Amino acid sequence: MKGHVFRYLTFIILTQTIVFGQSKNMAYIQGSRYIPLYGRDSTVVEVKDFEMDVFPVTNAQFIEFVKQYPKWQKSKTLKLFTDKSYLYNWKNDSELKDSEKLNSPVTYVSWFAAKDYCECQGKRLPTVDEWEYVAMADESSRDARLKPDYNKQILAWYETPKTNENLIGKNPKNIWGVYDLHGLVWEWTLDFNSVLITGESRKDVDKDSNLFCGSAAVNATDLMNYAAFMRYAIRGSLKAKYSMKNLGFRCVKDINK
Template sequence: MAHIERGTYMPFYSSSGDSVTVEPFFMDKYPVTNADFLAFVKENPEWRKSNVKSIFAEEGYLKHWQGDLNLGPKAEKIRSSPVTNVSWFAARAYAKWKGKRLPTLDEWEYVASANQQKPLASRDKEFVQKILDWYSKPNPDTMPNVGQKKPNYHGVYDMHGLIWEWVQNFNTVFISGASRSDQGELKQFYCAAGSSAATDADKENYAAFLRYSLRGSLEADFSVGNLGFRLAKDIE
């Protein structure tokens, strides 16, 4: 795990309009892999494909695996790639099994704000453009292995460019038609026309908006093909 030092960042949406201070914590350097999750379901049969309760995971749960304990014909290729198609409930259960937890939204966003050189790179046009370029690409048939690119300032890999990730409190920001008028900065990005006309200064906000919008559309039992997770831990 990487030791994340105390820091402050400005979230995309803040009801108070204030910056947020993130206290020191540990975060996994890599997302959880298929091999990692396979070890989990071997010891916790209630989280296998055929056993998981529908209240905790929808039908697409681990659909890219061939069976309960079988990664399929691409097993060797995907063992070290991030596990996806896992619900928030399953991610939380895995975290508990490991004696850890999911990172909070603020912890994740703070670490994700770093490029390779500095902890806060949200105004770095090149950095933000790379994030937006990734968001515009279709998902690959097979996810690449974790840790293939260089780590960011904190020593954490794959915060961008590989998968989306669950956070502990993903449902604390709700985005809906009824709430648009109450969301301040969120409002300007709702229409496709508005987002396509975003200025360079808006790009960082738009990248963050996409993440908040995704989280606002999720439910805890969802299993999505490009959505995985990594773990965090308090400093004792």
């Protein structure tokens, strides 16, 4: 009898986890169709259900990662995948400089390193469409882009200089339960400058060679959305090996139905 009860409780717990998307430290994102800043292939894009990390990846988490995967340690990375600024704020392969905080978002990380980190967790980087879809929410609505104070607040965050005191979770979470999409650091996406890629090549995000060069204002649907425009402009200026002081990342996970 006890065995039956145990199996039943286990079934209930697993079912609730699948239904409500309760992966550890991830938020369930219900997909939909929406109009992004850039028209690209079509005016409306569709985002399927997925899960997103509640917080950006921290220095502490990346330290554990490079210990487990030494090829991403500061002294061991290949120049093909990182530039000279990679982990610039670390004193060595496993320690931050004294000025840095363990609970701050990891920065000075290349796209290659961020992509591999997510994949080693059984996750992946979010697409531009997924990231922007979640980022257009505020604390009370899924699409806050028409609210007068929405872009104003984000631009104010962007204008605030990054300091070593920027810790995760200090800004309010949005309606999805996700923190810090704005206000701390820029974040890598899987197809970070796919706005320049047309047709089928944009959908094939595994072709890394398609992702590396960029520009900014192409087919913008709303030039008044300056906050989003800044994000697209930053993405368009990046190459996959670049590392920057204010560029971090978080992971997402597909939901298999």
